[in-house]
Amino acid sequence: MSRPRVVIKEIDGVPNEPYEILAVDIEDSTQGAVMTALGSRGGLLQAMHPDGKGRVRLDYVIPARGLIDSRPSFRTDHIGTGPAVPRVRPLCACVGPRDLRAVRTV
Numbered sequence: 001m002s003r004p005r006v007v008i009k010e011i012d013g014v015p016n017e018p019y020e021i022l023a024v025d026i027e028d029s030t031q032g033a034v035m036t037a038l039g040s041r042g043g044l045l046q047a048m049h050p051d052g053k054g055r056v057r058l059d060y061v062i063p064a065r066g067l068i069d070s071r072p073s074f075r076t077d078h079i080g081t082g083p084a085v086p087r088v089r090p091l092c093a094c095v096g097p098r099d100l101r102a103v104r105t106v
Contacts, residue, residue, distance in 0.1 A: 006065040009091060012051040018064040021046075025057045036056065042065030063094075 018063035022043065026034055028050070035045065035058065037105050050056045 003070050005061070006068070008094065011091065015094045019061055019092045020064055020067060021054050022060040022062050022067070023098060024060070025055060028054050028056055031056055031058070036064060048062075 006017055010016070010093060022038070024034060024038075028086050038045075038058075038060050041062060043060040043066060046061055047059040048056060049059075
């Protein structure tokens, strides 16, 4: 079986890729690690909603390729306490190459 890959589509000469809207519900104590991990994968924070009880919901727009192979590292970053729910979004312009060394898990 080959590695998963994202199909890039050219629209008017501009490479476009699929994006997803990612809603993450985590504890306050793991917020920094999760935000760093999603930022290194090209995620853009859209909203932050603290619930006042020690948890926070982060809404990101992130390239689909940023989510490939992200579940193991995400579980480690947030210590397995929060769900991550992606929703598909229309194609958008590419954000550039992704540094695979920065997102590998051990």
